[in-house]
Amino acid sequence: MTPLAEKLATRIAATGPMNLGDYMSACLMHPEHGYYTRRDPLGVSGDFTTAPEMSQMFGELVGLSLAQCWLDQGAPTPFVLAELGPGRGTLMTDLLRATRGVPGFHGALRLHLVETSPALREVQAVTLARDDVTWCDQVTDLPDSPLYLVANEFFDALPIRQFQRAGNGWRERVVGLDGDALTLGLGPEGKRPELAHRLEDTREDDVVETCAPGTVIAAEIGARIAARGGAALIVDYGDWRSLGDTFQAVACHAPADPLAAPGEADLTAHVDFEALALAAAPAAHARLCRQGAFLARLGIGARAEALASGLSGAALESHMSAFRRLTGAGEMGTLFKVLGLMPPGAAPPPGLEP
Secondary structure: OOOHHHHHHHHHHHOOOOHHHHHHHHHOOOOOOHHHHHHHOOOOOOEOOOOOHHHHHHHHHHHHHHHHHHHHHOOOEEEEEEOOOOOHHHHHHHHHHOOOOOOOOOHHHEEEEEEEOHEEEEEEHHHHHHOOOOOOHHHHHHHOEEEEEEEOEEEOOOOOOEEEOOOOOEEEEEEEOOEEEEEEEEEEEEHHHHHHHHHHOOOOOOOOOOOOOHHHHHHHHHHHHHHHHHHEEEEEEEEEEOOOOOEEEHHHHHHHOOOOOOOOOEEOOOOEHHHHHHHHOOOOOOEEEEEHHHHHHHHHHHHHHHOOOOOOOOHHHHHHHHHOOOOOOOOOHEEEEEEEEEEEOOOOOOOOOO
């Protein structure tokens, strides 16, 4: 039993079962034992690898899409360039390199990273090696300026709650105790007004997930973009509407039991993009797009060929493998989706459709 598991078991024994959102928050962000507060989870030596860590092409193309949005909206000066959950800072490093030739872009940007993990902030500072980075704890800390934002694999790590259909009501899935072990159970049946619309497309025992922190953040981003201009690219795994149990854990690049070792594994759930889009109103949103199609429209094929021309052997195979993982069917190309946000009446970010 991990130290955090002992604390959670003591809490549950004293106050009763806890919802999944509280459990995820404790596992990921507990100040002493939380997964993200103590380590750098990325890369071969960590537990998972994100798109920017696979290839520079991902961050480059995301950056050029946002830069074109900035140009299309009249190149406002100054503007906030922000990333939510920047990992090691790799995506932002590639974004900044790719946009260096966009006239005026670097002179106008004010770089902000929304990151709560002290360990990752240290890594980001080393990776970026810039003296103009401002770190924020939350989106509301960003300056009131036009906002050009990217969030890659950020929303999937926000705490969710799960509700299982029971007649015309719902039972919440909760974490309780079976002896000394943590286990999933069901709370009492009750009405959930916020899920009334889901009675139309669910059946008995279907599971629906909600993410209140995600919708709050999307609402803040949308309000800023609608009022001040800008654009957001949200990239994550998930689909347009939540249906089914997607709560999962990964450790050492392999699936794990999310209850087995609290604080020692990454916990995530698929993103409900419909909920984010609705929360972001009055900002407009582009049509949800598969990552592979998004990158293809931005020219990843040509970029891959250009980079491949200087490679051979193992380096070339690694490069082409990353290209296939980013764009391929059955890989991240179809599992991951891209949602774009923009001001009402504005064109969507390049790579996306209205």
